[in-house]
Amino acid sequence: MVLSCLLLVGGLSARAARAEGAARAEGPARATLSWVRLPGAEACATAPSLAEAVERRVGQRVFTAAPGAELSMEGWVEPAPRPLSWRAVVTVADARGAVLGTREILSSSEDCNDVMGPLSLALALMVDPQAGEESTGAGASLATSKTPGSGAGGAEGLAPGLERASASRSGQWLQVSMGALVGAGATPGIDSDALDYGALLRLAMGTSRVWGLVMEMAFLLPKKLDDKTTARGHVAVLGCPLRWGSLVRVEACAGFDSGILFAGTRLRTGAFSALLDGLLSVRASHRVPGSRVVVSLGASVGAPLLHDAYKVATSKRNYVAPPVFGLFDLSLGFEAP
Secondary structure, eight states, X not given: OHHHHHHHHHHHHHHHHHHHHHHHHHSOOXXXXXXXXXXXXXXXXXXXXXXXXXXXXXXXXXXXXXXXXXXXXXXXXXXXXTTOOEEEEEEEEETTOOEEEEEEEEEOOSOGGGGHHHHHHHHHHHHOGGGOOOOOOTTEEEEEEEOTTOGGGSHHHHSTTOOOOOOSOOOOEEEEEEEEEEEESSSSOSGGGGEEEEEEEEEEEEOSSSOEEEEEEEEEEEEEETTEXXXXXXXXXXXXXEEEOSSEEEEEEEEEEEEEEEETTEEEEEEEEEEEEEEEEEEXXXXXXXXXXXXXXXXXXXXXXXXXXXXXXXXXXXXXXXXXXXXXXXXXXXXEO
16 A cells, blocks of 8 residues: 555656656746956846846746756946947856857946846846847847857747847936036136135036037136235036046046136136146946936146236236146036936
C-alpha cells in the first residue's frame, strides 16, 4: 500500500514537473540581470527598479538566480556625448554564455529615467516576444545590434520588430535663475574701490543640438568714490556654441552687454562691452513640479568698447576703469523640462 502511494505521488510529481516545463517553454524565458550605472549616471534607475519595470510589462516574474536562467542580460548606462544625453547598452547571452546580441538606447532627454521606458520594453521583448510593443517615449531611440551568426535564436529572434527610431524630442530646456554678482573693474575704482557687488537675473534657453542663448540682467550696487557715487546696470545677450555634460553642464558663451553707468548726479550712457562667459551648472537629480533645481557658477571677462563712459572725475582725482574687467556670479534657479 505504501509503495502504491509512493508510486502515485511520484507519478503526479513527474506529471507536474512536465507540465511546469511545458508552461515555461511556452511562457517568458527566465533571465538574470546585471545593471551598472557608470560615473555621471548615478541618478538613473537601479537594477531592482529596471527589473520591476520589465516584469510589469511581461506580467509575471522573469528574473531568477543564475542556475535557473535561460538568458543572461548585462548592461550599463552612461552619459552620452552631445548632442545626446544618455546611452544605455544591454548584451544578451544564452545559458551556455554565447552572446546573442545587444540593444542600445540613445536619449536626448535631460532626465536619465526617460531611458527606462524604451529599455524596459526592449528587455521585455527579449524574454517574451509576446509582451507587446509600446511607445519608446520622448527623447529616446532604440538601436539594434545583432551578433553575426546568431541566427533566429539570437537577440533578433527574441525581440522582433525593434528597429532604430528617430528621437522625438530635441532636449529643449529653459532656465531661470537669480544670484549674487561680484565685479572686478566693471566700474572705475582703485584697489578695493575697483570691486562692485550686485545681483544678477539670468534667462537661458536652448536644445541639446543647437546653440544655447543666454540673457543676463545685472545691477551693481552704488559705491562711493570720494564725493561721487557710482553704479552700473546692464543687459547682456550671449550665444553659447559649446556645451558639455548633462546633470553637470559646462558652457562657453560670447556676446555683448549694453547698459548705463551712474556717476554722481550724471547719468552716463554707452556702457557697452564685449563679453566672454563661462558657466558651470549643477542640476539636482530629482525634479520638483516639472523642473530641476540648478546651481550655477559663472565667470565673465569683458572689454569696454566705449572707454569714455568708464571714467569718473571727482574732486580728488580721475578714476578710470581698467581695459578688461571680470564678473563672477553664484546663482540658484530652475530648469524645465
